[in-house]
Amino acid sequence: MAGRVSGKVALITGGGSGIGRATAIVFGREGAKVAIADYNRDGGEQTVRMIKDAGGQALFIEANVAIAKQAEAMIAKTIETYGRLDCAFNNAGIEGHVGSNIADCSEENWGRIIAVNLTGVFLCMKYEIPQMLKQGGGSIVNTASAAGLIGLPGGTAYVAEFEK
Secondary structure (H helix, E strand, C coil): CCCCCCCCEEEEECCCCHHHHHHHHHHHHCCCEEEEEECCHHHHHHHHHHHHHCCCEEEEEECCCCCHHHHHHHHHHHHHHHCCCCEEEECCCCCCCCCCCHHHCCHHHHHHHHHHHHHHHHHHHHHHHHHHHHHCCCEEEECCCCHHHHCCCCCHHHHHCCCC
């Protein structure tokens, strides 16, 4: 990827930890201006520091991708800061409580997982795509889990979003 994202603007949701953080660091190292979005302020700010300490450009946006106004504001802040949106990695996701069977899955747990893992991706794309069309293009990658292919015992809500 050396040089392929140099000068590009990348938005990474769930960038405060795990796969999102690792991706944000690589994008920053390769010259992208990186917007890190996460509902975990400490993790997101730590990722920004890591990128800046390595000489990259980054900002943190506190956002819950499952809330339309926050998803919209996240995209708007990225564009306000960097002027465009070239790459989006819709990576925010949660596993929630894993119970032994569907009867153990609370409605609250179900709703929260579906809101973040499904609705969050929809809302991100809803606001990313118009900007990318306006500027003539861009790339979007959405994270999914292998649990959608093989299942996860007790992961009722987490696995349900991937059923075909």
